[in-house]
Amino acid sequence: MLKRNIVKKIKPVFRRYTRICVIQLLYAWQISHNKITKVDIEFLMLLNKRKIDIMYFNELYCGAIICLEKLDQIISSYVHRSYKSIGYVERSILCLAVFELLYQKNVPYRVIINEAIELSKMFGSQRSYKFTNKVLDKIGEKIRPNKQ
Numbered sequence: 258m259l260k261r262n263i264v265k266k267i268k269p270v271f272r273r274y275t276r277i278c279v280i281q282l283l284y285a286w287q288i289s290h291n292k293i294t295k296v297d298i299e300f301l302m303l304l305n306k307r308k309i310d311i312m313y314f315n316e317l318y319c320g321a322i323i324c325l326e327k328l329d330q331i332i333s334s335y336v337h338r339s340y341k342s343i344g345y346v347e348r349s350i351l352c353l354a355v356f357e358l359l360y361q362k363n364v365p366y367r368v369i370i371n372e373a374i375e376l377s378k379m380f381g382s383q384r385s386y387k388f389t390n391k392v393l394d395k396i397g398e399k400i401r402p403n404k405q
Contacts, residue, residue, distance in 0.1 A: 271308065271309060271313075272313060273372065273375075274309050275310045275317070276376060279314060279321065280346070280349045280380065283318075283321060283322075283349035283353065286322075287345045288345060317356065317357070321352050321353055325352065328351075328355050329352070332348075332351050332355060344381070344382065346381050346382075346385070347377065347382075347388065347389060350377055350380070355393075355400075358393075358396065366401050373389050377390075
């Protein structure tokens, strides 16, 4: 019983750090304009794999890259300005969150939105979290109308 409670408490911490790593990798890739495999290899060499859920990292990272065009289209249709004018940090956070909303049905809607907001507060500009919340609320209602 005690072990099960510890696992429940640790898992969200691993998942948050995992999301942070995915966002950093997506950001680095956008900035460097290198091939994704080059950025991936360099990043993974620096990564402390004991602190992340490596399977979840691979699902999010590979999934976001594979679906990037689709994610960009979805996000740009809910943003009232040029998609290219959105900062790389915000774009990375939005792409990750939309990917999770679409494909990670086992993760609750509110958890995904709240994690994206917290990551925006950590890494984005001062008002970035408000923008992230507004965009993801609209997208989330469309993708998961029952908010599950």
